[in-house]
Amino acid sequence: MKHDRTDFDAGALRRMYAHASSLPTLRDKYAGVPDDGGELSLGDMPVLTKDELAGALDDLVAAARARSIGAYLYGSGGTTSKPKLSVVPTGMFVSAVRREWNPLAPDDMLVNFYSTGQLWSSHNFFNMLAHESGSVVLPLGSVEGDELGEWLEVMERLGVTALNATPSQIAQLLEYCDNTGRKPPAIDKLLWTGEKYGDRAAALTRSMLPGVKTYGVYGSTETWVIGGNGPDCALDVFHVLPYQHVELIDGVVLVTNTDPDCLNPILRYQVGDRGEFVACPCGRAEPGLRVLGRADTQVKFVSVLVAPAELGEIARRITGVQDVQLAFRNHARPDEALQVRLLVQPGADPAAVAGLVRHELLTEVYRLRAVVNRAPRALEVTVVDRLAVNSRTGKTPLYLSEDQ
Structure with missing residues (x-):
């Protein structure tokens, strides 16, 4: 089953194919694609794996240096001896994301709870999201233990309205408040990504922040944001963004990124997740992507x-x-x-x-x-x-x- 759009850009497919097949480490992979100069078919493209993308890193860095849009190198896993790095444009597709997933307003103040170090991407993404939204951001980074109490006082004094974190961090913060008898921050919005919104985090959110609106994004460091959801959506269902094209082959998620600024060859890329298309409680006509778990040997x-x-x-x-x-x-x-x-x-x-x-x-x-x-x-x-x-x-x- 494929999540097909009638406006899928054939020109974007040609551009992504040209990029992927020009990389020396991937040239042989695409040598068998039937190409007579006419319109290409997505189904004729081979599936790109994580290991194949990781093996093309040197070529991707060289290609990024030849362009003028700027790039980040972010880590997506691996070890220090065999790191998996991803090449992401410095704009991080935020303008395209905000056209479909736009949780912040100019009068918001966002506390950014994501870690700042070791090539982590989410911290910078949410800073950029706040910048593009005209919001004020407190780029706090990850806070644990006794420091939480002090920073909660700072948040209260500054009048924060939104917080971004992983569901685990959200649960830890709310459990700290519950255990110490403190009121949680008076926030209106929770922005989250990075993992499943677990039952414990969901229960704490409902009981301690009953009126809060949740906004989640799903993606990977290689593909960047694939889809997002909002307060009226199911927590495990995401609406695919227009610049992403998602296929499900035997339940495995394949992604093609059609944005002209995409530096990674995200062409039928196997993210490593399983999924299904379902109706979302929000009522949107097109189906959403429900993420069912990992399809590879990695563990979150x-x-x-x-x-x-x-x-x-x-x-x-x-x-x-x-x-x-x-x-x-x-x-x-x-x-x-x-x-x-x-x-x-x-x-x-x-x-x-x-x-x-x-x-x-x-x-x-x-x-x-x-x-x-x-x-x-x-x-x-x-x-x-x-x-x-x-x-x-x-x-x-x-x-x-x-x-x-």
Whole structure:
């Protein structure tokens, strides 16, 4: 099933194909596309994978330097030795986004809760969104623990009207208010992205901010914003923006970005999610895209996209590690955590091995250190006597999903 538009720009397809096929690392991939100089067919284009896009980074940087629109390099995952970087125009498509998803007004004051460091993209996006909207923005960055109380006082004094954060951050802030007896900020709007709006975050929002309007965006660092939703929409349904074209092939989301400023070759790009087209409660005539979860081997952990295989590889490199298993706990809740369980070799010092594994994970895995600095209990490395085994298959899975 495809989310087809009658106004899909054939010229944009020709432009994206020319861009993708001109990159040396992708030239062979597009060599078989039937092209007689006439109109191209989207269905004739091969699917572009994450690994293929990541492998074209040097070519993309060179192509961006040859243009005059400016670009950011943002991180989308991987490790420090094998980072996955994305090339995004400095305008970040904000003007095109605002034509369809425009939550801020000139008299709004937005508190930007997204982290500022390590090539994270969301912080800059929301600053730009506020700028283009004529709003005032407090680019606070991520705040945790005891600092929250002080910053809540600042927000109250400044009269903030809007806040942007991940659903996990929203839940943490509201739980802090609930546990300390404080009133949450008197905001009218919550802007969010980065992960599913989990049940706990939704329940806290309903109980502690009953009149707040929620505005979410869905996308990736490679595709940028694919779609958005508003106060009358379902939290897991997003309306695809006009410059994006979405297909569902066996439930897997493919995206083609038709904006002329797009620097990545987003041509039938496999985002890594599963989805379906559904009617949205907001009443819009066209269907919305409901995101159903991951379609690849990556896992969203505290708003960071990680590959369990990479985590396991890093742990197994440490001398003394015999085997490893990952337990992801309480997904999309404020107390979300990852427990890395190790079997150590006879004679190895368990505490020393666990300490080395923790150090290497925080050093190697993109953005993980920033997450754990904010929430130290989000990562636990522990030595165990045995790993969990699937009772039906007898196999030892690399990772488990557990709720407490």
